[in-house]
Amino acid sequence: TAGITQAPTSQILAAGRSMTLRCTQDMRHNAMYWYRQDLGLGLRLIHYSNTAGTTGKGEVPDGYSVSRANTDDFPLTLASAVPSQTSVYFCASSDLAVNTGELFFGEGSRLTVL
Amino acid sequence: GQNIDQPTEMTATEGAIVQINCTYQTSGFNGLFWYQQHAGEAPTFLSYNVLDGLEEKGRFSSFLSRSKGYSYLLLKELQMKDSASYLCAVFDSNYQLIWGAGTKLIIKP
Numbered sequence: 001t002a003g004i005t006q007a008p009t010s011q012i013l014a015a016g017r018s019m020t021l022r023c024t025q026d027m028r029h030n031a032m033y034w035y036r037q038d039l040g041l042g043l044r045l046i047h048y049s050n051t052a053g054t055t056g057k058g059e060v061p062d063g064y065s066v067s068r069a070n071t072d073d074f075p076l077t078l079a080s081a082v083p084s085q086t087s088v089y090f091c092a093s094s095d096l097a098v099n100t101g102e103l104f105f106g107e108g109s110r111l112t113v114l
Numbered sequence: 115g116q117n118i119d120q121p122t123e124m125t126a127t128e129g130a131i132v133q134i135n136c137t138y139q140t141s142g143f144n145g146l147f148w149y150q151q152h153a154g155e156a157p158t159f160l161s162y163n164v165l166d167g168l169e170e171k172g173r174f175s176s177f178l179s180r181s182k183g184y185s186y187l188l189l190k191e192l193q194m195k196d197s198a199s200y201l202c203a204v205f206d207s208n209y210q211l212i213w214g215a216g217t218k219l220i221i222k223p
Contacts, residue, residue: 040212042118042201043157058210090156101145101205105156 002026006091006106013081013113021076021109022093033058033095033103034066034072036087043090049074050096081113116140116202118214120202126192134187134217142207149188149193149201151216157201160180160187189219197221 024105025032035043045058049068063085065077074093078085091106109113118138126132135160138146145164163169163178163185175188187200199216206212 040122040215042215043203043211044213045211100162101209101211102159102162103149103211104146105155105158107156 003104004091004093004106006089006109008109009107010110013078013111015082015113016080019078019081019111020066021078021089021091021111022103023076023106024072024075025074025091025104026072027095027104028071028091028092029095029104031096031100032068033092033094034064034076035090035092036060036085037090037098037108046076046089049076067084081111084114086113087111102114116201116206116212118204118212120200120214120217121178122215123126123218123220124187125222128192128194128221128223129195130192131190133189133220134189134202134219136185136202136214138183138185138212140212142205144157144205144207144209145181146176146200146205146211147200147203147211148185149203151201153196158161160200161204172197192221194223197222 004025034046040081044060047066049055052071089109092103120136127204148160151157161176168177173190178185201216202214
């Protein structure tokens with residue numbers, strides 16, 4: 001069972017360059033999320049999408065954009081990377097129709113911006 | 115502001131019992147989650163509490179007191195594989211998940 005697939009697993013990026021982190025799920029979940037995780041801090045929500053065609057801003061959206069053209073894909077784009085965007089990025093999905101709202105996470109993408 | 119507090123790190127002995135506490139101050143409450151995250155891996159779901167009381171699932175139990183803004187995760191018969199970070203998260207009134215920074219649990223033989 002694939003679940004959620006993220007790519008790339010890791011990437012080193014020069015400051016000022018653009019980058020798209022890919023996320024695909026095969027569970028037909030309506031909601032998808034992008035988080036960043038930094039040492040000593042909790043998971044912080046960047047952007048989310050409750051259904052295909054809609055997106056919303058999370059806690060730390062600046063410098064990032066997302067799109068949700070279909071149910072399965074939710075790419076995250078850094079238009080012009082800065083060193084403070086060095087982090088581990090997790091994509092997640094959930095079925096909003098389920099009471100618990102459990103999140104299923106991808107394996108993460110480790111991004112280093114130099 | 116919204117805040118979730120949990121200890122940064124705890125150490126316990128293999129075979130013992132450990133309790134990881136979580137206190138929260140959020141705008142509304144629609145449920146509390148515990149996730150486990152091994153180093154370098156993704157978080158995985160452990161438990162969900164929305165009503166007061168204890169939920170038991172094998173060696174793991176989770177307790178909630180909404181009036182106190184308090185939860186704990188109880189791990190029994192600790193095994194070396196339980197060494198991980200344990201993340202507490204709360205659904206606020208808008209069903210946005212607010213995450214604690216996580217508790218790193220170190221298990222010693």
